[in-house]
Amino acid sequence: MFKAIVSAETLKTTLDSVSVLVDECKIHLNDDGLEIRAVDPANVGMVDLRLSASAFESYEADGGIIGVNLSRLEDIAGMADSGQLVELELDEETRKLHIQIDGLEYTLALIDPDSIRKEPDIPDLDLPAEVKIEGKDINRAVKAADMVSDHIALGVDSDAGQFYVDAEGDTDDVHLELDKSDLIDLQTGEAHSLFSLDYLKDMNKAIPKDAEVTLELGEEFPVKLSFDIAEGQGTVLFVLAPRIQSD
Amino acid sequence: MFKAIVSAETLKTTLDSVSVLVDECKIHLNDDGLEIRAVDPANVGMVDLRLSASAFESYEADGGIIGVNLSRLEDIAGMADSGQLVELELDEETRKLHIQIDGLEYTLALIDPDSIRKEPDIPDLDLPAEVKIEGKDINRAVKAADMVSDHIALGVDSDAGQFYVDAEGDTDDVHLELDKSDLIDLQTGEAHSLFSLDYLKDMNKAIPKDAEVTLELGEEFPVKLSFDIAEGQGTVLFVLAPRIQSD
């Protein structure tokens, strides 16, 4: 059983956070809210999204799992104006999701959850450095790095008390240093890892420019990026595996 | 003889209403205003547009007919800022249309009207159901239907007192019901017909979102869509033939 009403904006934000990595996903309809975990086909980027029942206008569920085509569901949510409410109701018999937006009813065929790629175990990493940074600064770093390279190094210089971003191209380089006064917060620790820029660009698309993003970093370790959605009633955690350093 | 001054906005609206169906058309330059009738090459969609002399700043004509390339004329009208006036004057000898916009003179070669597809006889249909609906609701229905199918059913449920839209895709369906309170007006009658969505999408492009549109519908009959343009000084009538029901 699943029946919920949610603002179009919250629904879109939720879907966008997952669709940057995968086309289809399983949604766990727990009694206290939704959970979505997914990993991209190359096993490089993961997402763990939780949206509390309190993020909804109304919410009833009893622990089922549905499989959805994300772009299809995003298109439907896109039919709603911002501020409009979206009603979702699962028809257990037909395995279809009924979606209502101001009189318009869309019947969405669901995907057999067993046919969807297995959900990842989110690694429980204790990383030495933690950076709290505005979404717009991640955006700047990613866009600048993209001008010169297809990979990006993120690191912390404990001595200088700085978080830094490095991208080295064939002829040109990009370097960004942010110290504690440029950041929301910084806990230094040994950290330097290289990442695929393609993945970070995709994750960046899902990060609101005004979000407070927590980056957890280590020495040649995955980076964890987490931020709130739905006015704090939901959280998104991205985990991105490092690339092997070429030098 | 034809000489007229018209606002760029009125000229653009007029041309856009016809260009969604055909590339070239004949314009009747009657003494009380313009009339354009056209049918698409497949004989599925027709338009009958009338623009009264009162829609113009000044208007003089004596019943001639000119043939025009619509996209060319739309491009010229697009050179004007909204609020600017467009002066049109026919040179009978050269069969060219002189178009002036704030000092800029464009000389447009006309098309021989005899080389343009014959104008349709607009069928005089007495259809049982009539729906008055806002342009934005037609837009919503057409966009939603387009997500699942390439045809769309329009109908009236007399018992429920509702106008409805149905689109059935291979896996997903869209359904919209609007009762009298959602509509500007509704006169019920037996009505259900299936239409090609491509044509309705084209007509929808020409319908202002804030227009009051009258739909006349029957049982496997064409639909008539009519609305005012130029602040009530002009009218557009679209007629769209039904598709044969496949079920």
Added chain:
Amino acid sequence: MFKAIVSAETLKTTLDSVSVLVDECKIHLNDDGLEIRAVDPANVGMVDLRLSASAFESYEADGGIIGVNLSRLEDIAGMADSGQLVELELDEETRKLHIQIDGLEYTLALIDPDSIRKEPDIPDLDLPAEVKIEGKDINRAVKAADMVSDHIALGVDSDAGQFYVDAEGDTDDVHLELDKSDLIDLQTGEAHSLFSLDYLKDMNKAIPKDAEVTLELGEEFPVKLSFDIAEGQGTVLFVLAPRIQSD
């Protein structure tokens, strides 16, 4: 030695004025400001741009020459918000340009100036007619001419006291006449020349719509287009060679 701070907007305007003609250019880093001269590969369009040291927040240079890839430098300047400052510093040893925008450092590899197309001698022409015109009127003329032809005639009718633009297509024509009251200023003289519209379209892209542009014209002679940038602290001169009249 070169070290300067400039607003992102001034930097972008400067680069855009040159990049409409060439992909790479030499920049003369004179002690009183920058100078860039370039000619397109077909030797049809030239630009001579000067940006005074006073257009910069701070400026130090001693007469060197650097070679730059313009689109690369435009992309970097595009990283800055309008109002942000861009710091430029030449590393003489590595022949790289260090560019800083609010903590972001971009290291740009320069191009060997000797590998860049030779700079043109800007012809010292004394042309009989001079037209001062708003950038938006050039834009209008170019856009209208582009609808019918790939070349454009610019001329002055001394008797009528008018500057005119003519474009003749296979079937349609465009004509624009502006007299002294439509222009900022007009000094009549015998002038009529035909130009490639492609070049004038490119130059038009670099002309601000609100700029006061001086056109100098003659009888089958090049046209000179000049306008100020950077609030009068810089000037751009375009010279466009005429096409041979075909009639």
